[in-house]
Amino acid sequence: MSYRSILGSRGRRVGEDQVLYDLRIRELASEILGRERDELLWNLFQEPLDSVDAAVYRLDVFRDLMNESVYTAVERFVEKVRLALDYLEMEKDAFEPHKLGLHLDAALTYIEALEKFYDEMTSLEVRSQGLRGFMGYIGEIIRGTRFKAMKERALEAKNARDKIRIRVRIVGDKVHVWRFDGGEDLGKIIEKLFARFREGEVKKVRYIPTTSGFSHIHAAILEGAFKLFRDEYETLKRFREEFPKILDEGVVAFAREVRFYLLYLKFMKSLMKRGYAFTIPRFTLDGRIDVRGFYNILLAEKGVAIPNDISTDGSKRIFVVTGMNSGGKTTFATSFGQVVYLAKLGLPVPAERAEIPFFSTIATAYPAREDPRESLSRLEQDIVRAVDILRRADGSTLIIANELFSTTTSDEGYVLSKIFLEEVRKRGSYCVFVTFIPQVASLGFVISMVAQPSREDPTKPSYKILPGPPPSEYMAVRIASKYGLSYKELKAMVK
Amino acid sequence: MIEFDLLKLEPREKIATAEDVRLDLELDKIIGVAASNDKLIAETWLEVLLSKECPKDVTEYRQEAVRDALKNRGSVLRMYQIAREGYEKAYREVFLYRLDDPKFVVNEASSGVSILVDYLEKLLEVVSNTSFTSIAFRSLADSLISNVDKNFIDKAREINSILGFGSSVDFSVEIGVLNSLVNPVLLLPRNEGSIVSRLLSGEKKYTYRLDPRDEAGARILEDLRNWVLAGVATTVLNAFDKLLGFFRELARQLSFYVGAINLSDFLEKAGIPKTYPEINPRKLYFENLYPLSLAISSGRKPVPNSLDLDVDGSFAVIVTGVNKGGKTTFLKSLGQALLLARAGLFVPAERFVIPSTGAVYTHFLREEERTFSYGKFEEEVKRFRTMVEAIKRGDYVLMDESFVSTNHVEASVVAENVVSALLDSGVNVIYITFLQDFLHRFIPKYSGKAVLLVPERLSDGTRTYKLVKGSIQPGYALEVWRKIAGENMNGETA
Known part of the structure; x- marks a missing residue:
């Protein structure tokens, strides 16, 4: 039996860097992965999957791992496997007496990890194809004769080592080693003498090693110990000679790959602790979108994310988002884009519920970064981008457009938007279109969504985006009248 | 121990x-x-x-x-x-x-x-x-x-x-994970004689000698020594501590x-007397209680006060009357004596009997609160609230002109609510106040528990700085006015 990757099939690297940038996927990945530097994991975040099946394969693994017991079992297993690998790495450069120990402990760690993990997982209900496959794989290893023999000899070697106790005397430049044969513990004597005084705040003297514990001096003491404990030494030596190779390649690969899941779950939990939801997305086949309580992960980390809903039965696929400035419109669009993107990686998404089509591509059109060397104007760039998107868009494309055509008059902007969106509609593509031109929201074939002011203070945003017609009164006018600058009052003041 | x-x-x-x-x-x-x-x-x-x-x-x-x-x-x-x-x-x-x-x-x-x-x-x-x-x-x-x-x-x-012991350390050690040396135990050193005898008896020993040029090795030996001493260092340190x-x-x-x-x-x-206080749940009694802090700052022997009050669960001493009559001095001296008494110390008096050894809390007027403002009133109330959160039956609350940061009509209502509530829950109150509505409603209502004190004024008008039991009478409005409005707005025409 050979190992099959716990990641299932790999996706395809995003062709356009722009989408990763606009949806802030790299920032997301860096929040999730933290200080993890494994290139494999970073790459995975840039490789959306091609098929529903591939996504479901991963989501099923997640469903298993969302059981706390399963998660803990896997996490511990991975830690131990990595530890065993570390020991073997250290072994390469160690002194001979240390090599024996490093090798033995790599084996002991690995054996315990594998057995314990297998036991734990067998008692838990694991349903995903990915984890069940891996269980079958390690079951075979554990039942094999080589593993059994290795375990037996490793325990034997450990027992031998545990018997060794020596008395050491350091005097001047000499180190003497004897077999230990009793002696009085000086610390205990002192402790007893001063027990008659009340315990205060107990301080601990820390020993901070300034040299390695695997030095030639340590090796020399070990050598002395081995000379005084000959049989024990032979047993340790034999183990290393008989079992030069310890870890199975498939197990090593699993331990590396499964961290994709573990790190994401760890991240999820940190947000869930603060009251934010995550859900396993479902993929709809009838064009429906129904996402409830989705929010921006990066804001949630600061504790300031406001959840929103977005839904359609699939007959209308274009959402036009208008409303007050700084009202959360862009965040709304970006966050929805992120939900879709994460679902395409086979990851649980930041929402209470998420039913979405399996989009084949996500396209973004955000305000261009100013580049003085660029020969095209902003408006031109917008149009280039829009047309480029339209060329490739089809019924399974999601377009996130943020203030497209905003550098011209609103009449012109309206016209351009209308044309663009009509084209989008023709292709059956989905689009979230953020704009400050309210007329766009009045187009018959779009769903109008509006950023709402706060109820307590209507001059402040609530960051809630709700369906409905765009507001009739502008926020700026309301604030002005609060300071007596409405038409009537101003007129009455000016004599 | x-x-x-x-x-x-x-x-x-x-x-x-x-x-x-x-x-x-x-x-x-x-x-x-x-x-x-x-x-x-x-x-x-x-x-x-x-x-x-x-x-x-x-x-x-x-x-x-x-x-x-x-x-x-x-x-x-x-x-x-x-x-x-x-x-x-x-x-x-x-x-x-x-x-x-x-x-x-x-x-x-x-x-x-x-x-x-x-x-x-x-x-x-x-x-x-x-x-x-x-x-x-x-x-x-x-x-x-x-x-x-x-x-x-x-x-x-x-x-x-x-x-x-200079340069030699004796310790036992085991071999643990990764063949590292573990569990060092510093041992009482063997005396030299026995080592010699062991050598003669042919006991096996392994000896490693550092190469004189091995500087790194010397550092490691020092480090080993430190490692072994870490345990006993903690012990000696804690013994010292x-x-x-x-x-x-x-x-x-x-x-x-x-x-x-x-x-x-x-x-x-x-020349101030001292007495050890008595505790009697039914009594607040003191004879010639001297204001201690005043004695200290003035360097003189100040005027003492006396009081005899039966206590039924709790008491209220309400103090009112002209300024500079010794009201605040009295309040402070009583508070100080209460603190000394409960601490187990003597107090500056001929005799001192208190109903409990409860804690003493103060709520004194802050100068910045002497203007009307709901913001200030809110702060004052907030401060009172912090204090009240910790109060227990038998404690003493000393109030000096609480609640003057709003008009006296509503302040009186607040004061009446607060003082009645404290008193009824077994807390003792000593309160200096000019709130007329409060005085007129509260004193008659709590005649069994409350006593009203006013500065003594002799028939010729001289002040004695002693407080005596008084009765409620109207006519403090002008004083309040002056207090709040300051000296320049005294209503008199030049």
Whole structure:
């Protein structure tokens, strides 16, 4: 039996860097992965999957791992496997007496990890194809004769080592080693003498090693110990000679790959602790979108994310988002884009519920970064981008457009938007279109969504985006009248 | 184990508004006299005076000890001196600024132990030669004598000499994970004679000798030594800390009594009487109670006050009347005496009987609150609320013109609600107020529990600065007006 990757099939690297940038996927990945530097994991975040099946394969693994017991079992297993690998790495450069120990402990760690993990997982209900496959794989290893023999000899070697106790005397430049044969513990004597005084705040003297514990001096003491404990030494030596190779390649690969899941779950939990939801997305086949309580992960980390809903039965696929400035419109669009993107990686998404089509591509059109060397104007760039998107868009494309055509008059902007969106509609593509031109929201074939002011203070945003017609009164006018600058009052003041 | 507790101050918790009480009742003046420039005494006094819990038996326990300390003042002062000197010498001469160098710690801590053992010897001598009578001082003496004897002192000195053992360390060690050396245990060194005999007996030994050019190896040997000493370093350090802690704690507890000796001296010099208070749940009674902080700051013997009040669960003393009549001085003097009394100290009076040893809280007018503003009123109420959160039955609340940051009509309603509620829940209230609505409604309603005091004015109009029982009468509006409006808006035409 050979190992099959716990990641299932790999996706395809995003062709356009722009989408990763606009949806802030790299920032997301860096929040999730933290200080993890494994290139494999970073790459995975840039490789959306091609098929529903591939996504479901991963989501099923997640469903298993969302059981706390399963998660803990896997996490511990991975830690131990990595530890065993570390020991073997250290072994390469160690002194001979240390090599024996490093090798033995790599084996002991690995054996315990594998057995314990297998036991734990067998008692838990694991349903995903990915984890069940891996269980079958390690079951075979554990039942094999080589593993059994290795375990037996490793325990034997450990027992031998545990018997060794020596008395050491350091005097001047000499180190003497004897077999230990009793002696009085000086610390205990002192402790007893001063027990008659009340315990205060107990301080601990820390020993901070300034040299390695695997030095030639340590090796020399070990050598002395081995000379005084000959049989024990032979047993340790034999183990290393008989079992030069310890870890199975498939197990090593699993331990590396499964961290994709573990790190994401760890991240999820940190947000869930603060009251934010995550859900396993479902993929709809009838064009429906129904996402409830989705929010921006990066804001949630600061504790300031406001959840929103977005839904359609699939007959209308274009959402036009208008409303007050700084009202959360862009965040709304970006966050929805992120939900879709994460679902395409086979990851649980930041929402209470998420039913979405399996989009084949996500396209973004955000305000261009100013580049003085660029020969095209902003408006031109917008149009280039829009047309480029339209060329490739089809019924399974999601377009996130943020203030497209905003550098011209609103009449012109309206016209351009209308044309663009009509084209989008023709292709059956989905689009979230953020704009400050309210007329766009009045187009018959779009769903109008509006950023709402706060109820307590209507001059402040609530960051809630709700369906409905765009507001009739502008926020700026309301604030002005609060300071007596409405038409009537101003007129009455000016004599 | 050496056990002593001269203060019974556990739990060491101050009342919630300790800082207000300290300022309002001018405690720093009193503590200044008790401490006479000794910071430790000042700290202890502040803590004892403002401690939250002070049950009757603790008060009596300390009272007995205070009497004992005044009687054996020579020994108490000497013990305090030894404790402080020992502590300070060890503190000065032992450098334990880094706890990551075991060898260094072992050296410093064991020299500290040897300093303190010398002082223990001195202390033992004083204690053995004094006959204390109070439970507090007796049990300190007994515990010391039975735990610290010649044998202990000798052994402690012997260990100090072993720990200065120069360059050789003996230890046992095992082989653990990764074949690292683990569980080092420092052993009592074998004497040389037996090693020789072991060698002769043919015991197997392995010896490694460092190459003279191996500088890295020498560093590692040093490091190994440090590693082995880490365990015993912690032990010696904690032994030293325990000893040091003993001296610190002894000095702290004694400092309270040294303060009492100082305050007693002050009263005697000023010709002010002192009395040990009594506790009687049905009585608030005092005879010639002297305002202590005033005596201290003025250097004169001030006018004392007397009062006799039957207490039924709780009492209210309401004070009103002309300014500069001694109202606030009275309030402070009563608060100070209550604090001294519950702490187990004597009070400056001929006689002093209080119904409980409850905590003392103050809510005094802050000058910035003397203008009407709901913002300020809210702050004032907030402050009151913080105080009330900690209050218990039997406590004392001292209020000086509370609730004047809003108009008196509504302030009276608030005051009436607050004071009635406190009184009915068993809390004692002493309240200086000019709130007429309050006075007229409250005094008749609580005639059984409340007493009204006013500054005494003789028939010729002179003020005596004494307070006497009075009755409610209208006519303070102008005074209130002046108080709030200031002197320039006095309504008179030029």
